Amino acid sequence: MTTFQPVLLEAVGVAGSHTLASYRSRGGYAPLERLLKEKQPADVIELVKSSGLRGRGGAGFPTGLKWTFLPKDHPGPIYLCINADESEPGTFNNRILMEDDPHQVIEGIILSAYATRATTAYLYLRYEYPQSWDRLQGAIDEAYAAGLLGKNIQGSGFSLDLYLHRGAAAYICGEETGLIESLEGKRAWPRIKPPFPAIEGLFRKPTVVNNIETMACVAQIARRGVDWFRSIGVPADPNNPRDPGSYGPKLYCLSGHVERPGCYEAPLGITARQLIDGHGGGVWKGRKAKAVIPGGISMGLLTEAELDTPLDFAGPGKVGCLGLGTAAVVVIDETVSIVDFLHNSCRFFAHESCGQCTPCREGTAWSLRMLERIRAGKGRLKDLDLLAEIGNTMGMMPGSTICGLADGAAWPIKNAIKKFRGEFEDYIKRTNPSGWMVTDPVPALPIVGAH
Amino acid sequence: MPTVIVDGKEIEIGAHERLNCIEVARRAGVEIPHYCWHPGLSVVASCRMCLIETGTRDAATGKITMMPKLVPGCQTPAKDGTVIVTDTALVKDSRARVEEALLIDHPIDCSICDKAGECLLQDYHFEHGQAERRTDLNPFHSRRRDVGPTVTLFVDRCIMCTRCVRFTREVSGTSELMVVNRGSKEEISVFPGYPLDNKLSGNVVDLCPVGALGDKDFLYQQRVWFLKRESNVCGGCSAGCSIVTEHNQDTVYRLKPRENPHVNKWWICDDGRYGWHHLHDPARLLSAGRLVSSNDDREAVEWSDVTTRLRQELSGAGRLAVAVSPMLTIEEAWMLCAVARSIDQQAALFVGHVPVSGEDESFPGGFTIRAEKCPNRRGVEAVVALFQSEERSWSDLVAAVGAGEFDSAWITAGYPHAWIDDTTAAPFGRLRALVVQDLFESPLSKLATWRLPAAGFAERAGTWVNAAHRAQVFAAAVRAPAGVWPEGRLYWNMLGRRGLYDPAAVRRQIAESSATLAALGGEIPAVGVDLRIDQIASS
Numbered sequence: 001m002t003t004f005q006p007v008l009l010e011a012v013g014v015a016g017s018h019t020l021a022s023y024r025s026r027g028g029y030a031p032l033e034r035l036l037k038e039k040q041p042a043d044v045i046e047l048v049k050s051s052g053l054r055g056r057g058g059a060g061f062p063t064g065l066k067w068t069f070l071p072k073d074h075p076g077p078i079y080l081c082i083n084a085d086e087s088e089p090g091t092f093n094n095r096i097l098m099e100d101d102p103h104q105v106i107e108g109i110i111l112s113a114y115a116t117r118a119t120t121a122y123l124y125l126r127y128e129y130p131q132s133w134d135r136l137q138g139a140i141d142e143a144y145a146a147g148l149l150g151k152n153i154q155g156s157g158f159s160l161d162l163y164l165h166r167g168a169a170a171y172i173c174g175e176e177t178g179l180i181e182s183l184e185g186k187r188a189w190p191r192i193k194p195p196f197p198a199i200e201g202l203f204r205k206p207t208v209v210n211n212i213e214t215m216a217c218v219a220q221i222a223r224r225g226v227d228w229f230r231s232i233g234v235p236a237d238p239n240n241p242r243d244p245g246s247y248g249p250k251l252y253c254l255s256g257h258v259e260r261p262g263c264y265e266a267p268l269g270i271t272a273r274q275l276i277d278g279h280g281g282g283v284w285k286g287r288k289a290k291a292v293i294p295g296g297i298s299m300g301l302l303t304e305a306e307l308d309t310p311l312d313f314a315g316p317g318k319v320g321c322l323g324l325g326t327a328a329v330v331v332i333d334e335t336v337s338i339v340d341f342l343h344n345s346c347r348f349f350a351h352e353s354c355g356q357c358t359p360c361r362e363g364t365a366w367s368l369r370m371l372e373r374i375r376a377g378k379g380r381l382k383d384l385d386l387l388a389e390i391g392n393t394m395g396m397m398p399g400s401t402i403c404g405l406a407d408g409a410a411w412p413i414k415n416a417i418k419k420f421r422g423e424f425e426d427y428i429k430r431t432n433p434s435g436w437m438v439t440d441p442v443p444a445l446p447i448v449g450a451h
Numbered sequence: 452m453p454t455v456i457v458d459g460k461e462i463e464i465g466a467h468e469r470l471n472c473i474e475v476a477r478r479a480g481v482e483i484p485h486y487c488w489h490p491g492l493s494v495v496a497s498c499r500m501c502l503i504e505t506g507t508r509d510a511a512t513g514k515i516t517m518m519p520k521l522v523p524g525c526q527t528p529a530k531d532g533t534v535i536v537t538d539t540a541l542v543k544d545s546r547a548r549v550e551e552a553l554l555i556d557h558p559i560d561c562s563i564c565d566k567a568g569e570c571l572l573q574d575y576h577f578e579h580g581q582a583e584r585r586t587d588l589n590p591f592h593s594r595r596r597d598v599g600p601t602v603t604l605f606v607d608r609c610i611m612c613t614r615c616v617r618f619t620r621e622v623s624g625t626s627e628l629m630v631v632n633r634g635s636k637e638e639i640s641v642f643p644g645y646p647l648d649n650k651l652s653g654n655v656v657d658l659c660p661v662g663a664l665g666d667k668d669f670l671y672q673q674r675v676w677f678l679k680r681e682s683n684v685c686g687g688c689s690a691g692c693s694i695v696t697e698h699n700q701d702t703v704y705r706l707k708p709r710e711n712p713h714v715n716k717w718w719i720c721d722d723g724r725y726g727w728h729h730l731h732d733p734a735r736l737l738s739a740g741r742l743v744s745s746n747d748d749r750e751a752v753e754w755s756d757v758t759t760r761l762r763q764e765l766s767g768a769g770r771l772a773v774a775v776s777p778m779l780t781i782e783e784a785w786m787l788c789a790v791a792r793s794i795d796q797q798a799a800l801f802v803g804h805v806p807v808s809g810e811d812e813s814f815p816g817g818f819t820i821r822a823e824k825c826p827n828r829r830g831v832e833a834v835v836a837l838f839q840s841e842e843r844s845w846s847d848l849v850a851a852v853g854a855g856e857f858d859s860a861w862i863t864a865g866y867p868h869a870w871i872d873d874t875t876a877a878p879f880g881r882l883r884a885l886v887v888q889d890l891f892e893s894p895l896s897k898l899a900t901w902r903l904p905a906a907g908f909a910e911r912a913g914t915w916v917n918a919a920h921r922a923q924v925f926a927a928a929v930r931a932p933a934g935v936w937p938e939g940r941l942y943w944n945m946l947g948r949r950g951l952y953d954p955a956a957v958r959r960q961i962a963e964s965s966a967t968l969a970a971l972g973g974e975i976p977a978v979g980v981d982l983r984i985d986q987i988a989s990s
Contacts, residue, residue, distance in 0.1 A: 170633070358553060362553065397520065400548075402496060
């Protein structure tokens with residue numbers, strides 16, 4: 001696996017890699033110019049579709065298929081939104097791409113806009129990425145000057161305007177309809193679906209929302225071809241007609257308690273153990289891993305025994321996780337209390353819940369309150385049942401919320417209680433020897449060890 | 452016809468009706484609980500109280516396929532073959548959990564909350580909640596924040612349904628209210644320096660399903676379970692909004708809009724909502740008075756004597772002019788005309804003063820406040836036309852009195868606001884007999900030989916016809932104050948009719964004698980009847 005040559009990250013470490021000249025010297029924009037000349041938009045959609053590219057933002061929806069949902073011969077504008085509101089804890093692959101190789105992203109954007117017939121694209125950048133902002137803006141200016149953006153790109157008759165939009169630092173803006181609302185200048189409350197953005201999105205017009213890494217993949221597919229892309233990764237399961245396979249390279253963000261954290265490019269399907277031991281140099285300080293987050297905190301937890309799970313789109317789901325997510329692998333070593341981990345996770349989601357749907361707004365806050373109480377030495381075994389119930393009933397999957405944030409908040413709770421229940425019980429019995437068995441409601445307390 | 456199956460019961464809906472599952476279930480007699488959904492506002496599907504199970508029935512095979520997860524009833528359109536199931540364990544559990552979640556941050560201060568008794572949170576909790584409390588509660592707060600001149604917000608009672616926010620954005624178009632903060636720390640608020648101050652602001656209180664938004668005018672005045680409710684029509688302008696007058700022991704406490712798709716939908720304006728205080732104004736005229744000397748010295752006359760003495764005096768006073776106020780109901784106006792003609796067969800009939808203020812005011816949600824500040828000009832015009840071919844207005848009357856055309860006049864008024872000045876009133880002083888029937892003392896009533904008290908809008912019974920030709924029938928909500936005979940009762944007695952004033956009998960009589968008002972002869976639904984439609988049908 002270590003023999004895999006990085007493609008998406010090939011420019012990392014190259015001096016001046018973010019400039020147009022550097023990108024061109026690596027063969028950049030040539031595929032774009034060729035495709036604009038030779039191919040129709042439908043051909044580009046077909047190209048991406050046949051490559052089996054699945055969205056890298058988290059849900060893993062096939063990109064080409066998403067594009068085909070746009071209405072045919074739509075008379076008005078179609079918008080392309082690029083989601084760079086990378087806010088899943090542990091995730092930083094978009095930042096690397098935007099900072100080190102922004103032109104690769106822009107080439108992908110132009111190709112995607114050409115395929116979807118969008119003439120306006122918005123890049124929604126998370127607030128906390130000033131370096132990405134500078135590099136992207138510089139690259140956009142260069143592209144305009146070189147006739148790669150703007151009116152009549154390279155004489156092809158195709159025009160595209162690309163705007164950078166900086167968010168205001170909210171997790172929910174990464175949800176595609178929350179992003180659209182935010183772009184429209186409103187409070188980022190995810191919209192009810194249907195209608196899906198492909199029919200009615202930004203400014204009530206057909207809209208495609210894609211991730212930065214997906215755009216980079218589109219550029220690489222255009223350059224290296226479908227066969228190259230399909231030669232990497234995990235093919236579709238022939239026994240499961242609904243599995244579109246996991247093709248192509250993927251950027252894994254490895255962080256937490258490893259010797260060498262970082263963003264590593266590997267073929268989809270690498271196992272968590274290969275990633276940690278091969279790329280990350282193993283768990284730090286010679287310790288063992290207690291748990292590993294497979295793809296951002298909202299995906300749940302892998303136990304040490306589950307580390308041989310392949311990190312493709314189907315893998316983590318087989319061991320009870322939500323999915324691959326953003327492929328942000330966070331290693332938690334054996335010294336960490338799982339109670340502390342879950343408290344931190346609940347605190348994040350209680351803070352980031354947009355507050356629209358009752359189950360998520362109140363459920364995330366309630367779970368946080370319970371974990372604060374447990375950590376304050378007032379836990380009861382009954383709390384674990386309540387937490388599990390919240391975990392099982394909150395989210396888009398049981399149908400109780402509009403967007404998937406609640407599922408993301410529920411999964412760590414669900415996984416932690418299920419896979420580490422023994423540790424929770426020990427903790428509660430140890431810290432609350434007199435009250436762990438109580439099942440009465442908890443009276444209102446003025447202060448319950450908030451910090 | 453499209454057929455929808457609600458809890459196993461088949462319901463037919465109109466071929467072109469666009470209904471959601473809540474609306475269809477209601478037709479089947481099944482209540483799907485909901486907070487955030489309101490038929491007059493956009494759908495946000497955020498409270499998640501209306502979660503139900505749905506499926507589709509295959510038209511060809513009749514096979515029913517259910518969806519694996521719960522869906523919000525408000526957001527899900529009901530189409531042919533839609534299957535709605537509202538009573539499964541899954542649905543019940545989900546409702547109980549939403550109720551539980553809503554109570555986590557709710558202070559449960561029902562004992563001091565004005566909404567108690569008509570609160571959806573209370574009702575749904577009794578019906579769908581669970582008795583056992585499992586949650587960790589926050590210490591209770593009772594934070595109150597003024598959001599405008601008419602409305603106050605009890606911050607912690609809010610369940611974040613955002614109906615009020617959507618109302619100010621979609622119906623009033625003023626966008627004062629907004630959501631601040633995030634997650635469970637969310638609150639409704641206004642932008643600093645931009646209070647909730649528009650002419651429809653009171654509607655947000657009606658929309659609030661819990662006790663978060665309080666109407667300052669009603670706050671702590673009366674427990675809602677003491678209130679009696681009478682369907683009524685607002686007399687504030689010629690829009691004729693359908694309302695409910697809520698009262699106790701002949702005291703009105705508040706007015707609420709009554710749903711009427713043809714007139715006001717679900718809303719009323721603040722002018723109408725708070726426009727009942729004059730009913731209980733101590734300055735109201737409360738007895739019939741006959742002038743005995745020139746310096747406004749009056750003797751109180753028993754009502755039983757008024758009927759005979761009035762007829763006697765007016766009969767001997769020469770040519771009679773009558774102003775029929777557009778505040779009167781059709782029935783009252785018709786009886787007044789009949790009384791006038793029985794006194795003087797040549798009595799001239801004028802449509803009374805029509806108060807106008809500014810321009811018609813329309814709002815983005817389609818609601819209109821009319822400039823014409825009286826409820827029944829069209830009705831009175833139609834009635835007067837039955838007695839007299841020539842249409843004559845109040846200004847014609849003022850001019851004619853000034854020119855000495857008449858010897859006596861009977862002016863009906865009943866306006867809640869001052870409506871006449873000294874200059875306009877002066878020529879009436881020269882008449883041999885002047886009857887003025889009004890709510891309050893005015894320059895005109897000071898000159899009157901007979902000053903009679905009038906009834907207020909909630910004290911009348913009968914029919915009003917609004918600016919859009921819609922006739923609405925209503926009963927009196929409260930009794931007129933002691934000493935006041937509503938106009939209808941006086942005229943009924945002066946016509947020598949027996950028993951209590953019966954507006955329905957008068958209405959039937961009018962309908963028989965008039966083509967334009969013929970529609971009043973039938974049963975009139977609560978939303979009223981459009982007089983023009985029947986005319987077209989009968990012509």
